[in-house]
Amino acid sequence: MYYRASLAVLALTFAYSSPALSQDATAASPYAFERGYPTPEATQKVRADALLQRALVAYRFWYPTVSVEGIFQGNRNVGIEDGKQWGIASTGPRQVGFTLNSDTPYGSGVLDLSNGPMVIELPEGAFIGLVDDHNQGWVQDMGLPGPDKGKGGKHLVLPPGYDGSVPEGYFVGRSTSIKNLIALRALPVGGDVKKALDGLRSVKIYPLAQADNPKPLEVIETTEKAMDSSSLRWEDNLQFWQVLHGVIDAETANPAFLPMYGLLAELGIEKGKPFNPDDRTKAVLEQAARQGRDQMLVSAFDSDRPDRKNWPDRQWEWAGLVADNAQFETPAGIDLEARDRWFAQAIVASPAMFRRDAGAGSLYWLGARDSSGAYLDGGKNYRLTIPQPVPGKLFWSVTVYDSATRSQVQTDQDKAALRSLFELKDVKGSEPLSLFFGPEQPKDSENRWIKTSPGKGWFAYIRIYGPEQAAFDKSWTPGDFEAVAP
Structure with missing residues (x-):
């Protein structure tokens, strides 16, 4: 989990590396003051620069959240409903998603904890899997790298603030969000892709409340379907912020993210309130989406x-x-x-x-x-x-x-x-x-x-x-x- 103090430092570090402040340290301030007070022109420029700085910080911090929502939306677009089904596929170029591979069939879907804990029941086998929260924060590992070490077992994902009893016999993860991503791969031992896909079909996902008589999520195979499970369509425009507002509005607040929620409020994104930026703010947010994306790509490739x-x-x-x-x-x-x-x-x-x-x-x-x-x-x-x-x-x-x-x-x-x-x-x-x-x-x-x-x-x-x-x-x-x- 990101700790609150670390987030405060994160915000400040991002801000001081933004274009508005990347000036020669020996240069005079770009803002004019008279008798210690800002001139009207200085105030206007400061406010414009500060809004862009805050938007850039917010963009880079919340990018993983919007990215995972892209995975969810990709599933929805082919008919996989949150909390009702999950998808499996032997992926290839027709499945657009950040650095997906064609080595191991995938399973992915939304774990919806709005009605309580969810169980993921893995059979013994060559699985590599995890659960991440709505912000791509780690919740738990499963399969070969997890506590079951490929021997199978029941994994339990608890919702935010859960204080109910936790039954014995489960590998437990505690989430900070209502919606979570399950991402599971089945290794095609000996090149047997069909067996790997069948292995994913044998995984059972169901509410803990149904443990005595499970009704697992339906499995939908999408191997032959063209899908876009990325945030590409949102990442460089105003939709980035609209999607993020939707997540913030639907999710529980993570106490460790308080500084970053405050940053979003400055941009007009708050839980329980509509997001209706004026034309000036829209232009700044679109600029921040383009610049923020490009800054991240420099980190990725240069x-x-x-x-x-x-x-x-x-x-x-x-x-x-x-x-x-x-x-x-x-x-x-x-x-x-x-x-x-x-x-x-x-x-x-x-x-x-x-x-x-x-x-x-x-x-x-x-x-x-x-x-x-x-x-x-x-x-x-x-x-x-x-x-x-x-x-x-x-x-x-x-x-x-x-x-x-x-x-x-x-x-x-x-x-x-x-x-x-x-x-x-x-x-x-x-x-x-x-x-x-x-x-x-x-x-x-x-x-x-x-x-x-x-x-x-x-x-x-x-x-x-x-x-x-x-x-x-x-x-x-x-x-x-x-x-x-x-």
Whole structure:
């Protein structure tokens, strides 16, 4: 949980890094005062600057909230009702969502706690899952990285302020919101996707009040449906604030967020009150949405932090900058760069996702540049060399994402990943493996090429499931993307 003191510091830090205050420290104040009082022109400028500063702070802090609402809305748009159904899918490019993968079938849905605690009953199996609250704050892990360790069990999610009895025999998580996201993956052991989807179908989600006679949420498969489970349609315009107002109005207040609720009130967003900004405020909010989004994308794709790299001589970076921590906390406070970077390109947070040891369930490296340091270009052809064997007990993959949508690239190939369980299942031995990316397929590259689109940028994730120590201690090193002739 974010602590109140940390949030106050967070707000101030964001404000002092905003464009209105990013001036030469030796320059005179942009505001004119006479006899200690602001001139009318100074007051007008201060108020305009302060409104933009507050909007930028609010945008970056509440972005994860609007992002998770995008997941909920994506499900609603294909007929999955909150608290009544949940969706499962073997995802591909047709499912738009921040850095979704094609490796493991997904299950996702809304856990609605408005009528009391909810139970998630997992069978034994290769599941990786979590529950996050409406602000993408971590509630609990499930499956292999959770307390059941893949042996199955009943997980109980308690609503905010719950003071009722807690029955024995459950793994318990306490949420700070009424609506929560369940995100569950089933590992396709041996490449058996159908078995993995059937595993998700066997999961039971129901109210604790029905424990004696459960009526689980209905399972809806959306593998063949085009979906947009992102916040892309909202993130750079006034709808961002309208969606956020809807969440604030419907949810319980989180006591740890008091400074940030106060910030929203300055922008006209308050629980129980309509959101009707005037034209001037609308213009500022739209400006803040565009600038805030762009600031977060710089953190995602052009960070200058030395700790972003595992290998100093490679362009690959850690997708998540903070290890073993779902709330981006460090001894110095909240790591703002890490928080912005993660939620600009990805969804959900859990301590298990950011572990950097051989006990981690999976790891993620981000590649956005070629060996020369230039951003990857959809109009150019590249080779990537992966040393064999890859240090993963389970499987590994390379997935390609459109840099504008942070979702899998969409081309007539209808494929965005090269996976050890599928396209690369016949790779044997210890010889380095060459993979290819670009608009034109090289000769003799069947099942080793992903098509990209000229005029678009892209980036890639290397994922390793069940990573071994060599994935962390630098004794195994992937190549960089090398530009090659078509």
